[in-house]
Amino acid sequence: MRDHPDLAVVGAGAAGLVAAISAARRGASVTVLERLSWIGKKLLATGGGRCNLLNEHLADSAFSATNPSLVPSILKRFGGPEIRSFFEGLGLRLQTDETGRVYPATNQAASVLKVLELEAARLGIGVETRFEADRIESTAGRFLISAADGRKVEARSVVLAAGGRSYPALGSNGSGYDLAASFGHRIVKPVPSAVPLLAKVRMCHFLQGQRMRVRIESRVGGEPRQKAEGELLFAQYGLSGTAVLDVSESLSIALNREGRSDTTVVVDFFPFMSEKEAAAELARRLAAGWAPKDLVSGLLPEKFSVFLPQLLGEVSDGSEKRVDAESARKLALLLKAREFQVQGTRGWNEAEFTSGGVDAREVRPGTLESKLRPGLYLAGEVLDVQGGRGGFNLAWAWASGFVAGLGD
Numbered sequence: 001m002r003d004h005p006d007l008a009v010v011g012a013g014a015a016g017l018v019a020a021i022s023a024a025r026r027g028a029s030v031t032v033l034e035r036l037s038w039i040g041k042k043l044l045a046t047g048g049g050r051c052n053l054l055n056e057h058l059a060d061s062a063f064s065a066t067n068p069s070l071v072p073s074i075l076k077r078f079g080g081p082e083i084r085s086f087f088e089g090l091g092l093r094l095q096t097d098e099t100g101r102v103y104p105a106t107n108q109a110a111s112v113l114k115v116l117e118l119e120a121a122r123l124g125i126g127v128e129t130r131f132e133a134d135r136i137e138s139t140a141g142r143f144l145i146s147a148a149d150g151r152k153v154e155a156r157s158v159v160l161a162a163g164g165r166s167y168p169a170l171g172s173n174g175s176g177y178d179l180a181a182s183f184g185h186r187i188v189k190p191v192p193s194a195v196p197l198l199a200k201v202r203m204c205h206f207l208q209g210q211r212m213r214v215r216i217e218s219r220v221g222g223e224p225r226q227k228a229e230g231e232l233l234f235a236q237y238g239l240s241g242t243a244v245l246d247v248s249e250s251l252s253i254a255l256n257r258e259g260r261s262d263t264t265v266v267v268d269f270f271p272f273m274s275e276k277e278a279a280a281e282l283a284r285r286l287a288a289g290w291a292p293k294d295l296v297s298g299l300l301p302e303k304f305s306v307f308l309p310q311l312l313g314e315v316s317d318g319s320e321k322r323v324d325a326e327s328a329r330k331l332a333l334l335l336k337a338r339e340f341q342v343q344g345t346r347g348w349n350e351a352e353f354t355s356g357g358v359d360a361r362e363v364r365p366g367t368l369e370s371k372l373r374p375g376l377y378l379a380g381e382v383l384d385v386q387g388g389r390g391g392f393n394l395a396w397a398w399a400s401g402f403v404a405g406l407g408d
């Protein structure tokens, strides 16, 4: 083991691996410390195994952070074009889908990890697995990093790239926050993000397993927070699917950080029609003699009809027989904006991302060096920087990792 490198990188995830490569390319000796038995485990699970590593529409506005000027200062040095040519330079062919999501042309996350591993080996980067850093001390201008089993590495500088707290089985267990806090860093309370939602209502139970294309909005205290259009998946516990994950952050923050309970999502089951068109179509069907139970056939999945009697009951004094033009109009309104009370999230084991982390005001814009301890750099999800789904979070991991590895 190389135990006196110039740079020790804590965490061999997306940010840590790129930080190590960027540092080694400028001539530094580097050792990467990883708590799991192998490196890049989370990378392999990204994008459903395809790794959505970047988005063509990468822009400062796609991110939020405690310090809004931090992301622009990093993307200016290493943004979308640089990330693209970094990977192409490693031999990775890329493809972009119609929404701007960038994937490896092989459609395999394993290809992304492989080219990073090859480059790390070519540069002679040392890798220590099963090394869980549980203490970092700094004395006389050097850092001493200790693992629970007694192993130690001493380095001139450190990149802390230990990730957040989401999907602990893939490595990131929140220990990076404790290491940062030991230098006095403030931690913005981490909450699960990009996570399915708990909504204990009969509709979810009835329709579990059903996927639908919807428009969705999160609300806190009745105020709109996030909007998305995409897939909704009904589950026994509540709501999942890409559209739900896309609006989950605002609700998770409200529930888990602000202690709110007035959290809802409003689902538009007819994103392809206006309210007026939906009302007219349902009224036309009724007038043409369609049975109430068939009113949404051909518009919504057939499984939906299982739940239609309850919805019709809500809009027609509890009786299917009293369904008239007015109830057809009310049904259309209901399906355009069905509100679900959200009681919680599915938690860390199902969250794709952590919202919160080390206060982004405590690192220097442009370099990511800690303002509290010179020589300590922070990169990736451990920082309180959030990107939307669609390749933005990995883009942040690559960009911040590369810049942190430059060390100036």
Ligand SMILES: Cc1cc2nc3c(=O)[nH]c(=O)nc-3n(C[C@H](O)[C@H](O)[C@H](O)COP(=O)(O)OP(=O)(O)OC[C@H]3O[C@@H](n4cnc5c(N)ncnc54)[C@H](O)[C@@H]3O)c2cc1C
Pocket: 010, 011, 012, 013, 014, 015, 016, 033, 034, 035, 036, 039, 040, 041, 042, 043, 045, 046, 047, 048, 051, 052, 053, 054, 131, 132, 133, 134, 161, 162, 163, 164, 166, 167, 170, 171, 172, 173, 174, 175, 176, 351, 352, 353, 379, 380, 381, 382, 390, 391, 392, 393, 394, 395, 397
């Ligand atoms: C299922 C899933 C799918 C995703 N899909 C996408 C996607 O397609 N596109 C996208 O942009 N984002 C995606 N994300 C989010 C993205 O993977 C993360 O934002 C990104 O990996 C963060 O990179 P990181 O290097 O900061 O942290 P991580 O990738 O979490 O890496 C941190 C590493 O540090 C190690 N570590 C932690 N603590 C210690 C310690 N004390 N000592 C030593 N090592 C330690 C961990 O084991 C881990 O290997 C997905 C996330 C998940 C969970």
